[in-house]
Amino acid sequence: MKISHKIVNIASGANVLELETNAAKYRIMLINDEIVRIRCTFDEQFAEEASYALAMTAWEDKMDDLLEERTRVAALPIPYEDLGTHLLLSTSNLKVRVYKEPFAIEITDPNGQVLHSDLKEKSYVKDSLGRLYHYSCMDDDDYFYGFGEKSGYLNKTKRRMRMHNVDTLGYDSELTDPLYKHIPFYIKLNGKSKIASGLFYHNSHDSVFDMGCERSGYWNKYSYFCADGGELDVFFILGPQIKDVIRNYTDLTGKTMLPAKYSLGYMGSTMYYTELEKDSDKAILKFLEKCEQEGIPCDGFFLSSGYTTGQDGKRYVFNWNRDRFQDPKGFVEQMERKGASLAPNIKPGMLKTHPLYAEFAEAGAYIKDEQGERPEIDRYWGGAASFVDFTNPKGRELWKKHLKDAYISLGITSIWNDNNEYEINNLDAQCHFEGSGKEIGALRPIMPNLMALMAKQAIAEVDPDVRPYIVNRAGFAGIQRYAQTWAGDNHTSWKSLKFNIPVILGMGLSGVANQGCDIGGFYGPAPEPELFVRWVQNGIFQPRFSIHSCNTDNTVTEPWMYPGYTQYIRDAIQLRYQLVPYFYSLLFEASTVGSPVMRPLVYEFQQDAKVLEESFDFMLGSFLLVANVLEKGAETRSVYLPEGTDWFDWYTKEWYRGGQTIEQKVTLGSIPMFIRSGAIIPMAPGLRNIHKDVIEELRLLIEPSEESSFVYYEDDGKTNNYQKGDYLKTTISIRNGKETKISFVKEGRYETPLKTVVVDVICKEVAPVQVKLADTKLPMFLEPAEWEASAAGWYYDMEQKTARIKHEYVKDDYDLIINFDVKDLISI
Structure with missing residues (x-):
C-alpha cells in the first residue's frame, strides 16, 4: 500500500504547481477563480492528457481534434506562499492550503470557511490491488447530491454507491445500484453554513463512493472515492450556491445540447407493435390516428428493436424486417405527414x-x-x-x-x-x-x-x-x-413512480438537464388505471415524455388503454403541450447555463433547512412547484411550500405564505401545482402538434409581487440556424415601484410567428386601476366577451383574481405598466 505522507519536492511552473510526495506525484492547477484541479499519480510519470469527457481544458489534449465543442482557457498563474507547515495558493474566491506533513489539501473561501479538507494521514492511497482512494473529511450535517443516475432518496449521505454501467432490467428505483449511467460527480452542501461545493473525479474506471457509510473511531468522519485504476484526477468546484456548482461543472463537461423542439412532445412507444408478425408500420400509423381521434397530442414514436428482427428471430442493428416494415422510407414519409418523427432503436x-x-x-x-x-x-x-x-x-x-x-x-x-x-x-x-x-x-x-x-x-x-x-x-x-x-427499464409499480423522481432530480444535479423515465413502467404487468393516471400526471413534467412498455402480461400500455380514465390522460398531456414554450426556454437555459429543467427544492431554496432532504416534490424551472400525487388511493396531499416567497395555487390562484405545510384535497384528476411569487411562465394554449402547429398566441402567466426576470426563447426548433444568430431571446422583467412595470427586451433576428400576446397578471391584493402599453392606455372591459372580441385591452377576472391583458405582438422593446392604486370612489 502507498500513502502520501509528506512532500519531498516542490516545483512551480507558470500555471501549475508540481509536488512530489513519498508515494505519489501531484499537479495542482487553478483553472479559474472557482475551479481547482488536483491531479495525482502513483506511477513514475503522469499519463498523457487524453479526455473524452472534458469540454473545457487549460492544456493540450489528445482528443482536441475529435471534440469540436472543446474550448481552451488560460489557467490562472500559480504563485504560492510557503508558510512553513503548508503552502498557500489563492484565487479571488478560494484559498488552497497544501500541508507538507502529514500531506493533505484543504480548500476554504476567503473568510476561512472550510469547503473541502482531505483526511490527513490517509488522503491519497493506492492499495496492493491497484485501487486508488481519496479520503475527504465530512460533517454529520453535510448533505450529498448528484452522483448521476442513482436510486433512492435525493440526499446520499451514509450511502455507498458503485459507479458502473449495467443493463438493470426491471430495477428497484429505491434500492438497485448501480444503474445505467456512470457520472463520478457530487455536490456537498453543509447544513450549517449552507455553502455548496462539488467534486468531479475525472476517472472512467469502475469506482465506489462511500459518503459516510463507513465509520472508524480512529479517524475523523470521512467519505471516500475509490477507483479500480487510472489516476486521482479531482476537480474541486466552488458554489456557494448549488446552481453555481452546476454552472461550473457544466463549463467543464459541457452544457446540455439544445434538441429539436419536437422532442418536447409526447413520444409514443412500446415493444408490442414491433413484435407483431407483420404490418408493424400500419399498427404505428393507426396509433397516431387514434391519438388524433382521442385529442391526445403526439409528435413522434420510439421504434423498438423488433423492427430489426432477422429470419432467425434475432435482432440485427441496421436491418429492417420487411414483413413488419414493407417500405421503410415510405413509412418515414407517412409519419412525417402526420407530424411525427421516428426514432429507431440502435x-x-x-x-x-x-x-x-x-x-x-x-x-x-x-x-x-x-x-x-x-x-x-x-x-x-x-x-x-x-x-x-x-x-x-x-x-x-x-x-x-x-x-x-x-x-x-x-x-x-x-x-x-x-x-x-x-x-x-x-x-x-x-x-x-x-x-x-x-x-x-x-x-x-x-x-x-x-x-x-x-x-x-x-x-x-x-x-x-x-x-x-x-x-x-x-x-x-x-x-x-x-x-x-x-432511466432505463424501470419496473411497473407505485414505488417506481415515486422513486424515479429523485433518480431524475439527481441526474439534473449532475449536469444532465434533459432526461426522464418510461411512463407507466417498462417491465412488469400493465399498470392499474390509477397508477397509470398518476404516472402520466408526473411524466408530463419530465423533459423526455414517453409512455413505453414491455408488459409481461401480453398487454400494451397505451394512453386509451382504460377508456373510463382516458380523459385524465388527455388533460395531462394537453397541459404538457400548453407548457411547451416554458419547457423550451428552460432547455435553452440548460444549454447556456447548465440549469436542470426539473429541480429539487434545495436547488431553488438552499437556505430552507426543511427542503434539504425533499426527494419527491420539485420545481419545474424557477417558478412552478409540482407536488404530484404518488400514493395509491390518496384523498389528500400534504405540501410544504418553501419559505422566503409566496405561493399561489395553479388552479384557483389562492395565496399561501411560504414556510408552511398545507393539506390539499385531491381527486384522480388532481395535479397539485403552485406558482412562485415573481413567476413568469410562457404558454401556448391549444398547441397540439409541435411539428405542424404555428404558435401565434403567447400566453404569459405572471405573478408580479416579487421582482424577477425570465428569458423566453424562440427559434425555428428544427435547424441549427440558431447557432448563426437566428433566434429570439425576449428577456421579460418585473420591476416594482410606484407602478408595476413588465419589460420586454429583445435580442436576435428570428422572425417570430406570434401575432397576439395575452398576459395574465395574478393580483394578490387589488385589481389594477390602469394598464398602459408603453405610453398608450389600454381600454378596460367589464365583459370578458368584449375583451375576447377586441384586439387589445384588459379585464379583471374576479374568480381567478387575475388581470387579463391582451395586445398585438410588438416587435421592438416595450413596457407594460400596471397601476395598482386604489381608486377612491367616494371622495371624488
Missing part, C-alpha cells in the same frame, strides 16, 4: 450471426481480446456478440456509414441508442484509444458517449443544418452534450 453489440459482423471484424472495428488480435466476444441480447469500438476511427467511420445507409438516407434524424452499457466481462479486452491502446475497464462508460457523438456527426455530415434528436440509455460525464437520456 444497439452497439453485433451478434456473431449478424450479416455485417464480418465487415466490422475485417475493418478491425470491434473491441479486441486482451492480446489485441481478435474481436472480444461476450454475452448480449440474442447470444454471443462483439462490440463496436468507438475509440477507433475505423469503428466510428463504419458505424456512421451504416447509420446513414439504414436511417438517415430515409429522412430519419432521431436516433435512439439503447443497450449501450458495454457489459464486457473481460476488463482487459483492448480498445484502440486513438492508436495508444487501453483496456475496456478504463473506457467502458466512455463508449455510449462516443456512440451518441457518432449519431450527431453522421446526421451533420448528411445535412449540417438539421438539428438532431439523440437519446441514450447509458453514459458518462458529458453525455448531456450529445443526447437526452432516460
